[in-house]
Amino acid sequence: MDLSRKIEILAESAxxxxxxxxxxxxxxxxxxxxxxxxxxGICHTFTSDGRCVSLLKLLFTNACIFDxxxxxxxxxxxxxxxxxxxxEIADLTMDFYxxxxxxxxxxxxxxxxxxxxxxxxxxxxxxxxxYEKGFKGYxxxxxxxxxxxxxxxxxxxxxxxxxxxVELPSRESLKLLAPDKDPFALYKPMKQITHKKKELSQxxxxxxxxxxxxxxxxxxxxxxASPENxxxxxxxxxxxxxxxxxxxxxxxxxxxxxxxxLLPAITTDPPLLREHRLYQADWLMRFYRFSAAEILxxxxxxxxxxxxxxxxxxVQNYDQFPVDIQSASYDQLLRxxxxxxxxxxxxIKARKYYQLHxxxxxxxxxxxxxxxYFVSCNGVCQSGLINDPEWVISSLISSRQYETLKKAxxxxxxxxxxxFDVERFETIKNKESxxxx
Amino acid sequence: xxxxxxTEIWEYDGSFYGFLTIVYHAFTKKQFPEIILTxxxxxxxxxxxxxxxxxxxxxQKIYERLTKRLRKENTQFIIDGFYCSxxxxxxxxxxxxxxxxxxxxxxxxxxxHPSILALQKSLKALFGEVHLFTGFIRFEFAGKLLxxxxxxxxxxxxxxxxxxxxxxxxxxxxIYDDTHRLLGIIEEGQISFIENSDPPLSxxxxxxxxxxxxxxxxxxxVTIQERKNERTQLSHLPMxxxxxxxxxQ
Ligand code: SF4
Numbered sequence: 139m140d141l142s143r144k145i146e147i148l149a150e151s152a153x154x155x156x157x158x159x160x161x162x163x164x165x166x167x168x169x170x171x172x173x174x175x176x177x178x179g180i181c182h183t184f185t186s187d188g189r190c191v192s193l194l195k196l197l198f199t200n201a202c203i204f205d206x207x208x209x210x211x212x213x214x215x216x217x218x219x220x221x222x223x224x225x226e227i228a229d230l231t232m233d234f235y236x237x238x239x240x241x242x243x244x245x246x247x248x249x250x251x252x253x254x255x256x257x258x259x260x261x262x263x264x265x266x267x268x269y270e271k272g273f274k275g276y277x278x279x280x281x282x283x284x285x286x287x288x289x290x291x292x293x294x295x296x297x298x299x300x301x302x303x304v305e306l307p308s309r310e311s312l313k314l315l316a317p318d319k320d321p322f323a324l325y326k327p328m329k330q331i332t333h334k335k336k337e338l339s340q341x342x343x344x345x346x347x348x349x350x351x352x353x354x355x356x357x358x359x360x361x362x363a364s365p366e367n368x369x370x371x372x373x374x375x376x377x378x379x380x381x382x383x384x385x386x387x388x389x390x391x392x393x394x395x396x397x398x399x400l401l402p403a404i405t406t407d408p409p410l411l412r413e414h415r416l417y418q419a420d421w422l423m424r425f426y427r428f429s430a431a432e433i434l435x436x437x438x439x440x441x442x443x444x445x446x447x448x449x450x451x452x453v454q455n456y457d458q459f460p461v462d463i464q465s466a467s468y469d470q471l472l473r474x475x476x477x478x479x480x481x482x483x484x485x486i487k488a489r490k491y492y493q494l495h496x497x498x499x500x501x502x503x504x505x506x507x508x509x510x511y512f513v514s515c516n517g518v519c520q521s522g523l524i525n526d527p528e529w530v531i532s533s534l535i536s537s538r539q540y541e542t543l544k545k546a547x548x549x550x551x552x553x554x555x556x557x558f559d560v561e562r563f564e565t566i567k568n569k570e571s572x573x574x575x
Numbered sequence: 576x577x578x579x580x581x582t583e584i585w586e587y588d589g590s591f592y593g594f595l596t597i598v599y600h601a602f603t604k605k606q607f608p609e610i611i612l613t614x615x616x617x618x619x620x621x622x623x624x625x626x627x628x629x630x631x632x633x634x635q636k637i638y639e640r641l642t643k644r645l646r647k648e649n650t651q652f653i654i655d656g657f658y659c660s661x662x663x664x665x666x667x668x669x670x671x672x673x674x675x676x677x678x679x680x681x682x683x684x685x686x687x688h689p690s691i692l693a694l695q696k697s698l699k700a701l702f703g704e705v706h707l708f709t710g711f712i713r714f715e716f717a718g719k720l721l722x723x724x725x726x727x728x729x730x731x732x733x734x735x736x737x738x739x740x741x742x743x744x745x746x747x748x749x750i751y752d753d754t755h756r757l758l759g760i761i762e763e764g765q766i767s768f769i770e771n772s773d774p775p776l777s778x779x780x781x782x783x784x785x786x787x788x789x790x791x792x793x794x795x796x797v798t799i800q801e802r803k804n805e806r807t808q809l810s811h812l813p814m815x816x817x818x819x820x821x822x823x824q
Binding site: 145146149150152153154172182185186187189191192230234239241393408410 | 706709710711712713714715716721723739741742743744745746786788789790792793794795796797798799800801802803804805806807808811812820822
């Protein structure tokens with residue numbers, strides 16, 4: 139099979155993998171003659187679906203011996219199969235890197251023969267790149283769960299980032315949809331990488347210590363192929379951040395590729411809006427000091443798809459507002475919709491010298507249109523602030539936004555468990571011109 | 576220091592040393608002209624102007640004096656500002672130098688001044704373009720040399736070269752900016768420039784075609800049809816970058 143056909147098949151099979159960030163490595167600890175790892179994400183092009191391409195993302199092979207239900211490459215699918223050689227991938231990476239098409243390589247693989255054999259092929263590829271070609275650029279590799287610890291460790295010294303995909307947010311779903319995978323084996327390499335990194339960090343920094351997975355590890359979950367609610371997904375993500383010190387958790391809206399009685403019908407649209415909300419919630423945990431339990435409660439375990447998670451939290455905790463701009467702590471400020479880490483800092487700096495008015499907030503970077511319902515300045519709240527969360531919600535979403543979201547929403551009404559009564563909301567929206575704001 | 580604003584019009588050759596010569600005259604006379612022209616703009620206007628001849632030794636002295644008296648960040652701001660594509664940047668820069676001399680503060684804290692604001696905005700555009708080019712530049716092998724052509728709006732090339740010098744520490748590279756007719760040469764990490772240059776002749780290897788085709792095959796294969804969104808693509812990757820990218824050929 140010629141190379142171009144292999145690229146077609148094996149890039150196609152890898153495309154649903156979302157984790158493509160190449161940032162995170164600032165210092166070069168690797169010896170080599172070509173390349174450097176840039177700290178800020180560099181996009182080398184954008185595909186016509188609007189996604190940034192920064193890495194050569196490939197599957198080593200798609201000839202899988204496993205039969206995961208959600209996967210296009212499952213054994214029982216009749217699709218064209220291909221396998222690269224380690225040298226082919228190494229050459230292709232160098233060819234593309236030299237011409238500035240890519241920032242590095244993202245290599246993943248289906249299971250060929252067995253997990254160890256597959257890992258060895260990945261190692262061979264990376265060795266050619268690092269030792270023979272002197273390649274210093276970024277490499278992200280998928281660890282193969284179940285592979286021998288020695289192999290995982292060697293991969294870790296060759297790559298910049300490793301990821302182990304948990305794939306599905308619960309053990310039950312895994313058992314059902316990925317019958318060949320051992321749910322316990324999934325977390326093992328993650329743990330091993332965390333331990334190894336910790337262990338190495340205790341010694342004085344040497345060349346070797348710094349080059350073990352220097353950009354950390356990440357993982358990915360498929361959303362919408364199994365029945366877990368948003369709360370359980372966010373909770374798992376929180377655990378992963380805390381326990382394994384993960385750099386990123388990626389969420390990938392399930393795009394039906396297989397006709398399967400255990401999975402959503404092939405005609406179902408991917409739950410993109412839900413994926414978007416999960417990323418926003420993830421952001422709240424990483425940069426806004428929210429805990430998973432705060433973002434979604436047990437009795438309302440799913441996102442309000444029409445409202446971002448922070449506004450959603452604020453509306454549900456309306457009793458904690460309005461927050462006084464002059465005296466609120468940094469953490470409190472961060473929780474006000476329309477205020478981000480930067481504007482919160484600006485407020486703290488500015489209020490030392492001035493008594494802040496609502497009109498000052500805009501200059502400090504606050505989105506006043508959102509924040510006005512949740513703040514008080516000099517003891518004064520936005521006039522007409524009504525203690526009616528639904529009214530606030532309808533003020534936070536413009537009619538146009540609402541229409542766009544409604545179109546983007548591919549989930550049914552009962553799935554989204556709306557925070558508000560959709561019918562009542564629609565009537566408010568239709569009458570909204572009555573309110574002056 | 577009181578500086579008188581006059582209605583004079585000055586003209587110079589547009590070089591950095593030329594500009595420093597202007598700085599010398601403006602500050603010794605304590606007079607800022609109302610308009611400063613370069614030959615490109617001068618032909619469009621009918622005003623009579625006074626020609627300021629570039630004096631290199633004098634310019635060098637001014638440069639040393641500025642670096643001594645100004646904060647490092649402010650000197651950098653002024654140098655970067657000179658390379659912006661802002662109309663009448665010279666007038667803004669004179670203001671910037673005056674502010675920098677009088678206060679020890681960072682110039683970027685003086686956004687209230689219209690000249691500083693204009694410069695800052697223009698710098699943002701320049702650096703934004705530089706950042707995009709670090710990803711969007713495409714090289715081809717011509718013999719052993721990596722060659723690329725770009726058509727930047729701003730004076731980006733000098734800011735781009737250090738990035739590629741780090742990226743390819745052992746290669747020989749040439750980047751040609753056809754907007755400003757500037758050729759950047761990077762040889763094993765060393766950067767040099769040739770001004771007013773014609774595009775160098777490049778005879779690219781046949782194997783390049785194949786590699787470019789492989790790249791397009793890859794891009795085709797990773798596109799998710801279900802998520803097609805050309806408007807997003809356009810906003811991230813504006814048309815003006817595309818003519819030199821093999822991705823779209
Ligand atoms: S192991 Fe499962 S998910 Fe991975 S390629 Fe094979 S079938 Fe697909």
